[in-house]
Amino acid sequence: MTIRVKYCGLSRPEDVAAAVAAGAGYVGFVFFPKSPRCIDVETARALALEVPVGIAKVALTVDADDALLDEITGAVPLDMLQLHGSESPERVSEVRARYGLPVMKAVGISGPEDLPALETYGKVADQLLVDAKPPQGADLPGGNGLPFDWRLIAGRRWPVPWMLAGGLTAENAAEALRRTGARQLDVSSGVESARGVKDAALIRAFGAAARA
Secondary structure, eight states, X not given: OOOEEEEEXXXXXXXHHHHHHTTOSEEEEEEOTTXXXXXXXXXXXXXXXXXXXTSEEEEEESSOOHHHHHHHHHHSOOSXXXXXXXXXXXXXXXXXXXXXXXXXXXXXXXXXXXXXXXXXXXXXXXEEEEEEOOOTTOSOSSXXXXXXXXXXXXXXXXXXXXXXXXXXXXXXXXHHHHHHOOSEEEESGGGEEEXXXXXXXXXXXXXXXXXX
């Protein structure tokens, strides 16, 4: 059983190299100005061109308008768009149709009342990112280093493939996989030595934990 890992918020060539060496299934580039991981389109293009074929290149946006998505998709060779804001199911469908790329929709979970959204978005997105809902007043919709109660989704299935996110580290990756039945993991802050700064040793350790 292969576990696919998405290393998100990469911002330097050495981050991409470390993710590739760790066996990444996906690499994520952030286009959200409030994030310490945000990069510009030129940087993203240069990084994306370093990614070997077979590793999916993902652009993370938050409630982006068509102008921004046009700019990103026009310059950066991408395999997937990740919508990490409060985009409606209609908007997800619109983005898929307009850009002809698979769309992953992030859904924040903190309690049972959040689960129905996964069914709803599972009908319109190509993949789901099941993430921890950000704490009250947080600037970022993700990458806050917080897990949610994994028992909420244990053994559940949705109409499309899904990925687990939220507070994952090399130390808890195995437990997360065991408890949720996830086959894909998304990590960002859990492989950083400082906020927004990826650490090659932590990326390597996370990859090894996911494989084990």
